[in-house]
Amino acid sequence: MPDANKYCIKVEPRPQFLAEQSDPENDRYLFAYTVTIVNVGDIPAQLVSRHWIITDANNEVQEVRGLGVVGKQPLLKPGESFEYTSGSSLTTPVGTMKGSYQMVAEDGTHFDAEIPEFVLAMPRVLH
Secondary structure: OOOOOOOOEEEEEEEEEOHHHOEHHHOEEEEEEEEEEEEOOOOOEEEEEEEEEEEEOOOOEEEEEEEOEOOEOOEEOOOOEEEEEEEEEEOOOEEEEEEEEEEEEOOOOEEEEEEEEEEEEOOOOOO
16 A cells, blocks of 8 residues: 555646536536646656546446546646646536546556546536
8 A cells, every 4th residue: 555645646626617618408518627736745746647437417427538637647746736627528417527547656656646526517506
């Protein structure tokens, strides 16, 4: 088990509904999300891949895997952060996203950085 203090990445997602790009009449809801990734551990680590689990209000699940984020594989030294914005579309006005980033520390240790679950919601849908 990797040392929790040595290999520690904090992930902070912030979602936003994109009304101007959505088409509710045709069940198309677009969301942007900005993610801040901070190395709060004691060793440099590189984000090499991602795994997203996207669930809509009908419990339809999409899994997305790929190398890096937005075409990059950032190397974060302790205390450094990386921020990026991406997007997702749903067929329902509400859904959730969660997942993990697969990291490789400078010493060769592989570990996952958890992406906490967050809600994608069209305004005034949730009370």
